[in-house]
Amino acid sequence: MGRPGARLTDPMSGRLPETPAVLAIRRAVRVWWAERDETLPPVVALSGGPDSVALLAAAVAEAGTTEAIVVDHGLQEGSREVALAAARIADVLGARATVVTVDVAGSGGLEAAARRARYEALDARRAGRAVLLGHTLDDQAETVLLGFGRGSGPGSVSGMRPWEAPWGRPLLGVRRADTHVMCADLGVEPWHDPHNRDRRFTRVRLRHEILPALEDALGGGVAEALARTAIRIDEDERMLDAMAAEQLRMIADQPAADLPIERLEPIPPPLRRRILRRWLLDRGTSSFTDRQLRAIDDLIGRWRGQGAVAVAGGGPRARLVVTRRHGRLIVEPADR
Known part of the structure; x- marks a missing residue:
């Protein structure tokens, strides 16, 4: 050539x-x-x-x-x-x-x-x-x-x-x-x-x-x-993401606030997990797997008193956990 x-x-x-x-x-x-x-x-x-x-x-x-x-x-x-x-x-x-x-x-x-x-x-x-x-x-x-x-x-x-x-x-x-x-x-x-x-x-x-x-x-x-x-999946993804964003605005008292469990419980789990994904990113988490997301969703839909779920934070050494406390879903540093 x-x-x-x-x-x-x-x-x-x-x-x-x-x-x-x-x-x-x-x-x-x-x-x-x-x-x-x-x-x-x-x-x-x-x-x-x-x-x-x-x-x-x-x-x-x-x-x-x-x-x-x-x-x-x-x-x-x-x-x-x-x-x-x-x-x-x-x-x-x-x-x-x-x-x-x-x-x-x-x-x-x-x-x-x-x-x-x-x-x-x-x-x-x-x-x-x-x-x-x-x-x-x-x-x-x-x-x-x-x-x-x-x-x-x-x-x-x-x-x-x-x-x-x-x-x-x-x-x-x-x-x-x-x-x-x-x-x-x-x-x-x-x-x-x-x-x-x-x-x-x-x-x-x-x-x-x-x-x-x-x-x-x-x-x-x-x-x-x-x-x-x-194309078809992307169209559905855009619509569902928009719905999740709107639901998050209705649920959260203020941007990136802790989430009240009672407002999350009635939402179907697939849409609820999308809401949680947006909320986690807003709260400074840098990455999480589908398995972690489902474990966080279980703090709402399958609550049995289980402990916090660890997720990666915004920095290389940062580590955050998501926990349920006093009827709210909270993101906080792991050492707290």
Whole structure:
């Protein structure tokens, strides 16, 4: 494979060819952008791969002046050259490019650390603008499958949202194959990340082994079905979260106050646990499992005089407990 590069069909005018793939991706960006109330032009996270290149070309055509930010993770030999080649593609497509080098470190494995470093770099340089990400329908299907594997509730299978400020994903209804075709239609030779073929990574195995096996076993249409599932679950999640927030406002005497048990008892447990989740986050807890949340709910619905439930606090050494006392649910430091 040669170096990434680009040539437009009409480089003097900058006009994009009107092929089916180009028109489909431009329409996805146009519809997404029209639904946003953004006054500043967007930033596109550009890796140099087919998805982000196609997104950048469409964003320039539909949203006007666009900046591309290329993050060099430094994880592979020649990563600097790949980043500079992506910047040259941006220049040909009519966008100003900035290359940012980051250090990848921290817990959670290589994938998580690289993602964390990338998002931090993008957030630091977006200057109040929306950041467009090149996630496609195929990425959404993989995300839903990963959520099913974790088994951590409907929130984990609701997938990625088209808009989670400041992150925008206009291509969640577009197949990955279309971005490849659009790059070919533009005369762009994108970069193909070798990590996307490395089967040590869970997502790569899903992409190349599990999803094709499901498509074969179920007669096709699996990726689209998983993406539709994500949309429906996300709609339900938003509605239930809004209901929980409203219930919490009605129950609590003041924001982040202790909760009166008598007001919580009549509420159905699934909705009550959502209320408790919001309340715990408001009270400064940093993380808790479904098992811990259910144990806290048992202090209300299955009260037998049991002791407090420990949860993580807001700092590395902080430890909080949730307990029932004098008819109220209380969060307090463990040593108290």
